[in-house]
Amino acid sequence: MTGVTLPIDEVLPELRQCLREQTGAVLVAEPGAGKTTRVPLALLEEDWLQGKRVVMLEPRRLAARSAAAYMARSLGEPVGAAVGYRVRGETKVSAATRIEVITEGVLTRMLQSDPSLDGIGAVIFDEFHERSLQADLGLALCLQAQSLIREDLRLLVMSATLDAEPVSGLMGGVPVVRSRGRTYPVEMRYRPVQTAAVTAAQHPLGRGIEQAVAAVVLEALRDETEGDVLVFLPGAGEIRRTEALLGQALSAGSAPGGGRVRLAALYGAMPQEAQDRALQPAADGTRKVVLATAIAETSLTVEGVRIVVDSGLARVSRFSPRSGMTRLETVPVPLSSADQRRGRAGRLGPGVCYRLWSEEEERRLPAHGKPEVLEADLSSLALELAVWGVRDPAELAWLTPPPAAAYEQARELLAELGALDAAGTVTAHGRRMAELGAAPRLAHMLLRGAELGRGALACELAALLGERDLLRGAPGGADADMRLRVEALHALAAGADARTAGADPAAASRAAAEAGAWRRMLGIPAGARGIPDEAGMLLAFAYPDRVGQARGGGKFLLSGGRGAALGGDQRLAAAPYIVAADVDDGGTESRIWLAAPVSLPELERAMPDRIVQEASFEWDGERQQVLARIKRKLGVLTLKEAIWDKPPEDELRAALLSGIRSAGLTILPWSKASEQLKERIGFLHRNDPDSWPDMSEEGLLAALDDWLGPHVGGMRGRSDLQRLSMTAVLEAGLSWEQRSRLEREAPTHITVPSGSRIPVDYGDPEQPTLAVRLQEVFGWTETPRIAGGRVPLTLHLLSPAQRPVQVTKDLASFWRSTYFEVKKDLKGRYPKHYWPDDPLQATPTNRAKPRS
Template sequence: MPPSLPSLPVLESLPALRASLSAQGRAVLSAPPGSGKTTLVPLALLDEPWLKGRKIILLEPRRVAARAAAARMAALLGESVGETVGYQIRFERRISAKTRIEVLTEGLLTRRLQSDADLPGVGLVIFDEFHERSLDADLALALSLDACANLNPELRLLVMSATLDTERVAALLGGAPVVASAGRLHEVAIRHLSMGTELEHGEAVARVCLQALEQTQGDILAFLPGAREIRNAQGSLHQRLGERIALRPLMGELSSTEQDLALQPDREGRRKIILATNIAQTSLTVEGVHTVVDGGLVRVARFDLGAGADRLETQRVSRASAEQRAGRAGRLGPGSCYRLWSRDQHAALAPHDTPEILAVDLTRFALELAAWGLGDPAALALLDPPTSANWQYAIERLRDLEALDAKGRISAHGRALLRLPTTPRRAHMLLKATREGLGETAIWVAAVLEERGAADSDLNLLIERYRRGQAEQAAKRRVEDNVRQLRRMLGPGDAEHFNDQAVARVLSWAYPERIAQRREGQRTQDAVFLCADGGEARLHERDALAHQAWLAIAHWDPGPPRRIRLASALSETQLRQDHQEQLRWQNVVSWDAANAAVTSEAQRRLGAIILERKPLRGEEVAAATRQAVLCAIHQLGLQTLPWQEEHRQWQLRVQCLRRWRPELQLPDVGDEHLAQTLEQWLMPYLDGVSRKEHFTRIDLRAALSALLSYEQQQALSRYAPTQLEVPTGSHIRLEYRQSEPPLLSVKLQEMFGCASTPTINEGRQPVVLQLLSPAQRPIAVTQDLGGFWARSYAEVRKDLRGRYPRHPWPDDPLAASPTRRAKPRGS
């Protein structure tokens, strides 16, 4: 071990760590912030016998941490970066033939494994800050474990973390020993503050920084969620402090030089306030910091399945992240941490961050697995499996890009996509555009799309500003770095070949489902566009792009409503040429609710967008028309059919007989069941019906009757007749009712001589008699006719015979003859 290593708590765990790695080849190191694990462990293990002639790869989740860790280790060795210790991040590589410790960002290990799976010359891979659970870290660890098991059993693995469920990770590593390091080096006093919600977040953090300046010594590290809040806080502090205090932003978007200004002591000896995103949360010891101001927010990527893209979401930090942030204040001595939330709010925080594998777009992850020879994530050692919906979406997109074949195996095109440092969609765009002679255009589109928060909605104007050097300096540098890298990978580009008219074309190759057509006749303050994926997207009417007929959309807010953030005007002529294979004729027979009629046409479509229409004819159309009418009836409800009273009475007769005689096995003909089985009983009776006004043509009586067999129809007529014969010989209509006996409404005089209540269903079911006056008004309702004659008739006779003198009112109705007629006049 180099003699110059500082005495930090992690050194006490080295004997156990060495023994575990030597014997089992794997270990999990649990070491709190400030213990020295990032920089001391690789150096302390460098002379292990099993590492002779081999390298250590140290993985860091962020570029700034990778550079800082390499610089710190090199300084401890008294060397420059690039000698014993080097690093490689995107756009930067400082590694030489002498380098034995390579500090990499996590995605670079995956690239190395994919190109040479047994990692020749590497003896140990260290996964630092694994608790952050980036998708790249999960993938790199899973591939490393697979490589150990099948290709290089001598490769050793060490997972290090400050806040992690170590037992789960140890189990993932096949029961690896867990080695615990000593605690934090210095105490940190936690102060919870309740800040009003009326303040913008950057301003609230700035105010607490001013308070901390007065109450503490040394530099201050303040955590904010993103660049906008950092700029606001920086402006507010500069207005109050001027040049007395060095204000240093620290974000991943900054150049290495700008990041170093935040990490190193101020050249003029001033106190510093470092305004950082969560890139300063782990792996970094920032010189001079004794105070942390934690705004409590973090901006993370979350996959929106409906939008088919990751979106940035601002949310509360987890308790584990808050602990990590507070630990920054105790690296160099006793410190303070100001938290902009209450103790009660702290208790309600999530215990850990959500792993990216559960939250972000998995398209590239799925392509990496396919390149490894796997089509199922369950075949890899992963702490958390991806969600089935996000995984299936990724597989479908890769098939759309022709990156996977029908069996899920990676294609040659898929391997070419992986070689480019961007998403599979944009890689596909770059390769296709290069073949079409539009490579330079696609390079600029891809580079500019890497930047977030564009002020313009027109991608063409945004690219033009970058090409003219009129963009903000840091963003300009990042875009130009991307452009140079892509030119190197795709072949020399010629700026003169940039084609402003082709921006929308190449963009549409990356996001074909976001091709959009303006919808006319929308009376809103927004222009509404129908997208190929079937959804809508909107632009304010004042936006210049709002009046274009076609757009290729790059970014939108997921919504609803989806608001277009970045797009380019697209020519329909060019669209038809470029997407000819995706333009398909589709026969569409459907119910048009607006016109209350069936539409039958052949449509040429790009997804949900209809470009051409032609009328359809033929028997296939007739069958589809019947189906469309059925769908309309489902939507409109069963009551839209031409129901008559006779149909409803038939329905009630069948339902009654189902209850009375279940052995007949009559079908359920209630409305609910009829609605569910429309296709079975109504379809044959829809010939010639294509409009709502045609519904009156439907022979509903025949359709309903066909539900019964001949024997059941005979039984219905016998046991549940429509009429009953009364003593006068009249056949009176029965009224069937839901859950009640049938009703027979008959003139009282027609029932003379009848001693008992009439029945149906072979005498098993008495009817309800509604006895009527000569004027056809109800005078009694009974199911006991004999009792009516004996107990009630006399009172009825007394009340009515004076009113209806021409009608018979005998003293003994059972002895009288029934009659339908009145007495002749004068009798």
């Protein structure tokens, strides 16, 4: 190792002793302590290691390569000798390698292929405070492997800002070792955006935070006479715009020492050579301004930095269980990240940190960020657990358990992709998907594409989707058509310059290399090229829930039920069907960033098992009839539709009854007789609800299937219903005994003393009425009663002109007390009619006077 003393050296003896006595430990070391590069080397000669390898996980590829290179230099060896690394698409290890620095997905592959981790003596989780999904998963799997198979396996969790006790408890109460970092005082200067920002008129290229950052960087270069500047920005787009602003200012001479200031970008999607240049110290007589993402917060050492400018923002990926989509959000950093960034200014000596927020805003920042497991798409985690043999995450030890709803949604996606069978067990296809190490959607597309002889195109699409969009920001780059990206890759392979092809050179180079790596894994010839026009069919394998059907104006309905739209005027807007590969979760109408057209025949060939035939029965309120159709559907999309001439009678009947419920009972052909029958039964129901059916609108609609259903077979609408006899329908619902009682207890007519048969009105079930001329009931001593004598009729006694002269339920009382007053009035108005003095002894008549 180098002769430079680092703060971590003080606690290395304690850490080694802990790992001799126990199989785990937690190391908390402040930024700059040297834990990443000193700890693995310090463990190499421990007896318990017995010549096995030390594996150290880093959350980012750049940090993994940088740490391996630093440790190799300290041993005076090249990378790949005693110290090597494995990251996606690149491996530098040999038979002599004792320390492997790997990215987290690599550990999962190691565990799945060999749960005993044969040949590995220790696994170190560096920068665990970032709480990446793969780190949480890796630790959970390692803890189970340690408890079941490898009791001698050492596990070490290292972090700068971690709350150590919960991790120690998760690992069985292992010791916690703490190291102070060697940091110098850092002066804090707060520059809230609203006071630091310059106007867009001064810097037309600037947008929002970039203006403020550029202004503060220029201030720092003017006020601080030495030291390089490390600037934290949320993403590559903000870095490029800030770089343009600063470049203008430096070229115009508006910044001190403009000719001696070198601008360098640092983010994960850059070529390795450019990343290495950003990490190197500035040449003598120059100053360096490094514009970086959160990648520079930990593990990496950016030489020469004495000034930090922190935008206070970071870009995070958040998964929405509601939509099944992931979106990138720019969010304020937590205090733990802000402190990590500040610490970068105090590694070499006293430094300065400019924060683009106020002290009041700082008091409202959260202490720590959320673990990725709470906000990520869990499909990869669910697939790894299925391959591991775990269905319920609770079988493993987690610092933060995966949310149940998001985990179940992930398993549903895996089942849809064929990775899980009906019992929820991983399939052979699912195991092959996991072995590829790609996201489950892309892994499924790669395997299906290879099966169909379109593996080359599948590899190109997987590479393009796994990297930053190579046309983003280029002329015409706003066009979402994936075919343009495939054509750009083909142009590059044919020797065209990336910029000529309208592509980002770094992104294009990475995508080409990634496509080559996938081809090698799938055994596809190196020179094979895909047909761009088949991109939509292959993307449908990865995104069966994002097949879009045109709705006009560049808007689409996705098969999963969401609405989505293209931005601006794009050629894909005219496509009847597309597959959306990159869609944000933007409210009710998502934005489509990447997509490809697909034809209906291609969809039918690619996913016959997903396209189902569905019967559709809809009530047409205007025509008042059932429309029966056969539909071929993909998710919520109707691909084809035809009229169904002979639908199953039961389903047609159910649809018709449903239509009647929505239209109401007035659609039925009620006659006067059927209305009276309904009212009579309703009257008896009111007085004896247990014995008679409910004839109210609500009651009839609720029991529609029982009383009307048997009579509407083969009918489709109102015109068919007119053939019904509603009297016969209602009578069919009564038993023989009920029909007999109906005639006795709710007669249609009453014969009055004059001999006339007068109809009973049951319109008001509370008081059925009998409207009869007064002269016809002479001699009737008592009010007639119905319902077995329980209910008296309400008598409407009429004049010869059929006008009511009295309403009563007590006829006897009327004769005694009221008749004589009524008689006096009637005799005056109708002198030719018979008005006897004694109505009880008089002869009833339906004429003016009784016959002689």
